Amino acid sequence: MSDNILVFYGSYRSDRMGVRLADYIVSALRARGDNAQLVDAKEVDLPMLDRMYKEYPKGTAPAAMEALAEKIRSADAFVFVTGEYNWGPQPGLKNLTDHFLEEWFWRPAAVASYSAGRFSGVRSGTVWHSILSEMGMVVVSSTLAVGPISQTLDAAGKPTGAAGESLERSFGRFADDLAWWTEAARAQRARKAPPY
Numbered sequence: 001m002s003d004n005i006l007v008f009y010g011s012y013r014s015d016r017m018g019v020r021l022a023d024y025i026v027s028a029l030r031a032r033g034d035n036a037q038l039v040d041a042k043e044v045d046l047p048m049l050d051r052m053y054k055e056y057p058k059g060t061a062p063a064a065m066e067a068l069a070e071k072i073r074s075a076d077a078f079v080f081v082t083g084e085y086n087w088g089p090q091p092g093l094k095n096l097t098d099h100f101l102e103e104w105f106w107r108p109a110a111v112a113s114y115s116a117g118r119f120s121g122v123r124s125g126t127v128w129h130s131i132l133s134e135m136g137m138v139v140v141s142s143t144l145a146v147g148p149i150s151q152t153l154d155a156a157g158k159p160t161g162a163a164g165e166s167l168e169r170s171f172g173r174f175a176d177d178l179a180w181w182t183e184a185a186r187a188q189r190a191r192k193a194p195p196y
């Protein structure tokens with residue numbers, strides 16, 4: 001079955017590199033038959049958090065927020081592509097994510113981290129695991145950790161060299177893990193309505 005998977009990425013930098021990983025993941029999920037779509041926080045461009053989506057009276061949220069809420073509600077699973085700024089998450093991705101809460105519930109999520117260096121953003125990835133758990137997602141244990149990103153993926157998001165080959169080898173297990181939990185969550189939602 002084709003899963004609807006949203007791939008979130010949140011750097012606002014002009015010379016951003018992580019979009020290579022986000023593009024790679026979207027392509028690789030599509031190659032497996034999934035309906036994967038990139039949600040680029042910079043492109044969606046929500047304001048710095050003022051009101052959460054649910055705090056707007058029905059039908060009055062800004063159009064971009066309303067459209068994203070609908071996308072999140074209809075997704076089967078999520079992938080968060082996270083870079084690392086000073087050992088923590090990137091503010092653009094966190095800002096987008098915080099606008100929603102109940103919209104995320106009862107679906108699995110996976111974390112793919114990256115950085116310019118060999119630590120591959122894993123400190124930020126670990127923080128995202130806790131954040132996503134708090135927001136009602138079931139976070140799968142498989143992760144992708146990519147670094148140095150410039151030596152792993154080219155500007156078109158194509159794997160390069162030995163690091164790129166290693167990423168391609170890791171991707172199957174990462175996607176299989178997410179797919180297994182996606183199927184389990186879908187079956188359980190159909191069997192029994194979520195309790196809240």
Ligand SMILES: Cc1cc2nc3c(=O)[nH]c(=O)nc-3n(C[C@H](O)[C@H](O)[C@H](O)COP(=O)(O)O)c2cc1C
Nearest residue numbers: 011013015016017018083084085086087115116117
């Ligand atoms: C403000 C800032 C803080 C950074 N902090 C870290 C860090 O803590 N650990 C790390 O490995 N790389 C760090 N880097 C380097 C990033 O991994 C690298 O710039 C990466 O390309 C950022 O993602 P982006 O290009 O998608 O914005 C930092 C970069 C910036 C701009």
